[in-house]
Amino acid sequence: MTRGVRLTPIRYQVLELIWGSHKAVKAYDLLDRIKPLQPMAKPATVYRALDFLIEQGLIHRVESLNAFIGCSYSGQQHEQLLLICKLCHEVEERAAEKVMKTLAREMKQLAFVAHSKSIEIHGICIKCAQPMVNQT
Amino acid sequence: MTRGVRLTPIRYQVLELIWGSHKAVKAYDLLDRIKPLQPMAKPATVYRALDFLIEQGLIHRVESLNAFIGCSYSGQQHEQLLLICKLCHEVEERAAEKVMKTLAREMKQLAFVAHSKSIEIHGICIKCAQPMVNQT
DNA sequence: AATTGAAATGTTATGGTATAACATTTCAAT
DNA sequence: ATTGAAATGTTATACCATAACATTTCAATT
Numbered sequence: 001m002t003r004g005v006r007l008t009p010i011r012y013q014v015l016e017l018i019w020g021s022h023k024a025v026k027a028y029d030l031l032d033r034i035k036p037l038q039p040m041a042k043p044a045t046v047y048r049a050l051d052f053l054i055e056q057g058l059i060h061r062v063e064s065l066n067a068f069i070g071c072s073y074s075g076q077q078h079e080q081l082l083l084i085c086k087l088c089h090e091v092e093e094r095a096a097e098k099v100m101k102t103l104a105r106e107m108k109q110l111a112f113v114a115h116s117k118s119i120e121i122h123g124i125c126i127k128c129a130q131p132m133v134n135q136t
Numbered sequence: 137m138t139r140g141v142r143l144t145p146i147r148y149q150v151l152e153l154i155w156g157s158h159k160a161v162k163a164y165d166l167l168d169r170i171k172p173l174q175p176m177a178k179p180a181t182v183y184r185a186l187d188f189l190i191e192q193g194l195i196h197r198v199e200s201l202n203a204f205i206g207c208s209y210s211g212q213q214h215e216q217l218l219l220i221c222k223l224c225h226e227v228e229e230r231a232a233e234k235v236m237k238t239l240a241r242e243m244k245q246l247a248f249v250a251h252s253k254s255i256e257i258h259g260i261c262i263k264c265a266q267p268m269v270n271q272t
Numbered sequence: 273a274a275t276t277g278a279a280a281t282g283t284t285a286t287g288g289t290a291t292a293a294c295a296t297t298t299c300a301a302t
Numbered sequence: 303a304t305t306g307a308a309a310t311g312t313t314a315t316a317c318c319a320t321a322a323c324a325t326t327t328c329a330a331t332t
Contacts, residue, residue, distance in 0.1 A: 006299095026288085042312070044312080048310080063199040092248075098241075099239050103235050113259045117255075122251050126246065142279080180319090180321090
């Protein structure tokens, strides 16, 4: 039986597109952008690749945007929060260990067994806030 | 100019339906369920009511479910996390002040100005875990 | 009581997101 | 060469959400 995980051309192309953007990417935008490479591509093509990449921990789904972002800590731990800038739309991933620890303590206290977490913060990133400061 | 906020029949009916459920409710389910009361109702009818109720802080959108849940702390603070049980599908809202404080500290350190937060934890709630324990 | 203007609702249409179901192909292990 | 699971192709459809414009409601004003 084959046991190796296969990063096929389609999957790789989707991954490249996602990793090439610091903004979250939408499934149908991905579809448009892989069509030149994979003229046969249809929604299912993209969604299957996305499912695979998420399973492998190579990308994350951004629930509040219905979009996808490359994982900055691939292979490592899998607790992170996402900082989503309303201005530049860039998404930053942070491990935020203290937050996660506090959260874990809280869950334990409530006897809630967490399987997965979606922590998404919308606001203004430092790069977008800085220029405003300079306009004194 | 009218300044009072108006909880019209449609809005009230939608709110009642959402508050009557401990599970997150989908927009089109709401549509089906208000149709007996409001035969004219269409998707926009429901989505407008939902927008209003969210603005007023009476309900929350559950991003990871594309669904809506009543707010347990209406009118008060508005930092909360949602615990979503995979088994019974009930959603519990928690203020989790320690978590929020830790998160605020983290945001400050990163100079990220948070406007809104979506913190959704999927797992098994205490009520659903308990029965398993009893099956010794 | 009539006027008025904003808020709310009615209505039609469409766009965006995602998956089910079944057919076919690929590919590594045998 | 065979084979069987994984991947992909293909068609269809379901689900989620909003745009745009028409009409109605209703409280404040005249």
